[in-house]
Amino acid sequence: MASITMDNLHKVYTGGVRAVTGINLDIADGEMIVLVGPSGCGKSTLLRMVAGLETISEGTLHIGERVVNNLEPADRDIAMVFQNYALYPHMTVFNNLAYGLKNRGFSKAEIDRRVRDAAEMLEIGAFLDRKPRQLSGGQRQRVAMGRALVREPAAFLFDEPLSNLDAKLRVQMRVEIRQLQKRLATTSLYVTHDQLEALTMADRLVVLNGGQIEQVGTPMDVYSRPATTFVAGFIGSPAMNMLPADYLRSTQASDNLAHLPQAADLIGIRPEDLALETPGDGDLSLTGKLLLLEPAGAESHLHLKFDGLHENMIIRLPHVPSVIEGQALSFTVRRDNLHPFDGATGKRVS
Amino acid sequence: MQTKRMTFSSKWLPYALLAPQVIITVIFFIWPASQALYQSVLRQDIFGLRTEFVGLDNFVRLLNDPLYLNSLNVTFWFSVGTTFLSMSVALLFAVMVNRMIRSRDTYTTFLVWPYAVAPAIAGVLWWFIFNPSIGIMPYMLKGFGYDWNHRSSSTDAMILVIIAAAWKQISYNFLFFLAGLQSIPQSLIEAAAIDGASRMKRFWTIVFPLLSPITFFLMVVNVVYAMFDTFGVIHATTEGGPAQATNILVYKVYRDGFVNLNLGSSAAQSVILMGIVIILTVIQFRYIERRVNY
Numbered sequence: 218m219a220s221i222t223m224d225n226l227h228k229v230y231t232g233g234v235r236a237v238t239g240i241n242l243d244i245a246d247g248e249m250i251v252l253v254g255p256s257g258c259g260k261s262t263l264l265r266m267v268a269g270l271e272t273i274s275e276g277t278l279h280i281g282e283r284v285v286n287n288l289e290p291a292d293r294d295i296a297m298v299f300q301n302y303a304l305y306p307h308m309t310v311f312n313n314l315a316y317g318l319k320n321r322g323f324s325k326a327e328i329d330r331r332v333r334d335a336a337e338m339l340e341i342g343a344f345l346d347r348k349p350r351q352l353s354g355g356q357r358q359r360v361a362m363g364r365a366l367v368r369e370p371a372a373f374l375f376d377e378p379l380s381n382l383d384a385k386l387r388v389q390m391r392v393e394i395r396q397l398q399k400r401l402a403t404t405s406l407y408v409t410h411d412q413l414e415a416l417t418m419a420d421r422l423v424v425l426n427g428g429q430i431e432q433v434g435t436p437m438d439v440y441s442r443p444a445t446t447f448v449a450g451f452i453g454s455p456a457m458n459m460l461p462a463d464y465l466r467s468t469q470a471s472d473n474l475a476h477l478p479q480a481a482d483l484i485g486i487r488p489e490d491l492a493l494e495t496p497g498d499g500d501l502s503l504t505g506k507l508l509l510l511e512p513a514g515a516e517s518h519l520h521l522k523f524d525g526l527h528e529n530m531i532i533r534l535p536h537v538p539s540v541i542e543g544q545a546l547s548f549t550v551r552r553d554n555l556h557p558f559d560g561a562t563g564k565r566v567s
Numbered sequence: 568m569q570t571k572r573m574t575f576s577s578k579w580l581p582y583a584l585l586a587p588q589v590i591i592t593v594i595f596f597i598w599p600a601s602q603a604l605y606q607s608v609l610r611q612d613i614f615g616l617r618t619e620f621v622g623l624d625n626f627v628r629l630l631n632d633p634l635y636l637n638s639l640n641v642t643f644w645f646s647v648g649t650t651f652l653s654m655s656v657a658l659l660f661a662v663m664v665n666r667m668i669r670s671r672d673t674y675t676t677f678l679v680w681p682y683a684v685a686p687a688i689a690g691v692l693w694w695f696i697f698n699p700s701i702g703i704m705p706y707m708l709k710g711f712g713y714d715w716n717h718r719s720s721s722t723d724a725m726i727l728v729i730i731a732a733a734w735k736q737i738s739y740n741f742l743f744f745l746a747g748l749q750s751i752p753q754s755l756i757e758a759a760a761i762d763g764a765s766r767m768k769r770f771w772t773i774v775f776p777l778l779s780p781i782t783f784f785l786m787v788v789n790v791v792y793a794m795f796d797t798f799g800v801i802h803a804t805t806e807g808g809p810a811q812a813t814n815i816l817v818y819k820v821y822r823d824g825f826v827n828l829n830l831g832s833s834a835a836q837s838v839i840l841m842g843i844v845i846i847l848t849v850i851q852f853r854y855i856e857r858r859v860n861y
Binding site for chain 1: 752754755756758759760761762763764768772773776777779
């Protein structure tokens with residue numbers, strides 16, 4: 218058990234590519250932090266820097282009380298779960314789990330006890346004598362988890378561990394990993410590009426873009442108050458609609474917009490914050506033409522074209538309305554559901 | 568189930584298409600092989616005037632001939648030495664080259680070149696390097712107090728032919744080992760590093776076992792090479808000497824048949840060699856298909 222402190226971490230590759238720039242992050246003992254961002258945002262690089270698989274170009278990294286910048290991966294007291302599981306194909310499941318313990322000189326009895334405990338916890342006890350290729354994707358995932366567990370490390374590092382699983386299994390493993398992590402209360406750093414995984418699993422969420430932190434916060438914080446237009450567009454599906462403030466000012470009653478800061482020239486509206494108009498509901502009213510109705514079972518996504526707006530807007534309704542494409546529809550939105558941004562800097566203004 | 572069946576417009580076309588391969592096989596394998604089988608049960612008198620049928624007597628004589636048994640022994644050590652030397656050096660090179668990033672292709676190209684050198688040329692090359700009177704190696708070894716002479720010392724001769732034969736094969740082995748190393752996912756090595764395995768331990772417990780299918784394949788290929796493709800090397804360096812010390816089976820077939828003109832014995836020896844090739848081929852197909860390790 219340990220906290221992890223990143224102090225101004227930089228990663229510059231030979232050739233000058235800057236993968237990670239100036240990361241400051243304090244991870245409390247037992248906390249589950251999810252690093253999320255698009256491909257190439259530096260999230261995996263950052264994780265690998267913590268693991269010791271990439272060198273740290275600048276800054277200091279603490280795990281617990283120790284500065285670990287120059288320690289080998291084996292000496293950092295961490296365990297990692299890889300995207301492709303990285304199970305040793307020529308060893309049985311038992312030996313896969315035992316390998317790290319053997320290397321550290323644990324006694325045979327202790328190895329046996331720990332492996333069996335982990336196997337029981339992950340329900341892979343029946344497969345201990347099998348080779349990895351004889352296991353299904355979900356079982357391999359469990360073995361990879363088991364290999365991390367048996368070591369009882371100070372921190373778990375997860376590098377997109379669920380992205381090779383099918384959708385159903387992914388949801389199931391997501392729940393299991395989170396439950397396990399809560400039960401063991403082991404500090405965890407989890408990398409994913411899947412925003413749903415990020416929102417559901419994190420104690421705190423770190424949104425990365427271009428090697429920098431865009432926002433850190435609890436999932437609901439990040440969702441309800443995105444700090445930048447990037448976060449607003451990345452977290453939430455469908456993505457947040459962005460309208461020029463001028464468009465709203467020209468079409469809406471001015472007192473509805475009075476609370477918005479002058480600097481805000483871009484207004485974000487979540488698709489689910491727009492409601493089909495019923496009188497007396499909401500503050501602002503928008504009318505557009507329905508381009509496409511996408512029914513998605515319990516909900517539906519409406520793509521609308523608004524006069525004078527270049528981009529289409531997406532609206533999410535908790536039901537499938539009986540409307541036809543081409544029809545003009547009016548929507549309302551409450552004024553505290555408007556997210557004001559400065560279009561030039563991309564930052565939220567308050 | 569639908570069977571894929573080609574239909575030809577002419578009845579003769581399929582035969583014509585197969586003909587080149589069949590003709591080559593008949594002329595260069597079936598014919599000489601049956602000649603060898605036939606010859607191996609015959610014996611000529613010294614002047615080549617009479618030929619008589621002797622059954623398996625040629626084989627019986629061979630297996631009781633101390634020179635032939637010596638040749639078997641020499642071939643065994645020569646194959647083992649060549650295979651081990653060429654494979655271990657190749658593996659070492661492959662591991663080193665695999666660690667490079669930008670210069671990898673350049674090194675690979677240079678390391679593959681020796682493979683293009685003909686066996687006889689390789690033999691001459693090493694003959695010069697190790698020549699007791701003008702060679703650079705004996706000169707250097709003298710500095711260490713070792714008097715190299717592969718013309719009189721059978722150990723020196725054996726070392727020379729092993730080096731000359733292995734040198735050429737290193738390139739081939741290197742390519743396979745490098746490809747094998749590159750197909751091992753980096754994350755396995757990283758996982759092992761996190762699991763606390765030292766560099767050496769990672770190599771012997773993760774990398775080497777994962778290379779085992781390639782190692783096994785190369786072992787068979789190298790043994791076959793050492794036994795059958797090294798005629799040129801031997802011929803250009805030691806010619807089987809001194810005192811039969813490097814007279815491997817293939818070379819002995821040639822010496823007995825074409826120099827000493829004992830056709831019956833020579834044919835019997837090639838039949839035995841054919842048997843060995845068949846066994847090695849069976850081993851290769853049997854086990855390679857089955858992926859040795861995992």
